Amino acid sequence: MFATNPALSGLIEVTKAFNQTRINDIYLLSLGTGRSKRSYDYNHFKKSSAMAIVPALIDIMMSGVAETSDFFLQQLFHSVGKEKNYVRIEPGSLESIKEGLDAASPANIEKLVALGDKTVSENEHLLNQIAKFLVEEQKKSTSKMPWDFIKVAR
Numbered sequence: 001m002f003a004t005n006p007a008l009s010g011l012i013e014v015t016k017a018f019n020q021t022r023i024n025d026i027y028l029l030s031l032g033t034g035r036s037k038r039s040y041d042y043n044h045f046k047k048s049s050a051m052a053i054v055p056a057l058i059d060i061m062m063s064g065v066a067e068t069s070d071f072f073l074q075q076l077f078h079s080v081g082k083e084k085n086y087v088r089i090e091p092g093s094l095e096s097i098k099e100g101l102d103a104a105s106p107a108n109i110e111k112l113v114a115l116g117d118k119t120v121s122e123n124e125h126l127l128n129q130i131a132k133f134l135v136e137e138q139k140k141s142t143s144k145m146p147w148d149f150i151k152v153a154r
Contacts (some may be wrong), residue, residue, distance in 0.1 A: 004065045004069075005032070007030035007069060023077065027085045030088040032066075032070075034091040070088055073086050
């Protein structure tokens with residue numbers, strides 16, 4: 001895994017690809033996979049071998065990176081007065097879901113699909129606003145190429 005929250009990497013790639021693009025011209029929708037709310041017991045860590053705590057350390061580091069990227073993007077868009085141009089949608093609760101990368105049992109996949117449906121329904125109004133905005137931007141464009149409306153924002 002390269003980026004636990006690839007929104008920041010995506011923003012950098014867009015600004016590199018379109019040299020004249022400014023943060024003011026970008027609308028960024030970041031779809032999260034859920035935040036781990038797992039807690040770890042310090043006393044258990046003290047008694048465990050280094051190898052036994054590696055999965056927990058990876059979880060802690062990856063969560064920290066994802067949250068830091070989200071915070072940075074919020075601050076970046078806020079600094080140019082475009083707070084509404086950065087939206088992150090994150091599923092609410094991962095309690096019943098096995099989070100491991102190898103947790104591909106049919107039951108777990110069913111739970112993931114249900115969580116996705118729930119997340120969409122909880123954010124339906126926001127997603128409809130974003131879709132409406134994108135359709136309006138496309139209508140403003142004189143080009144018939146599907147992604148050329150991105151260039152109009154510059």
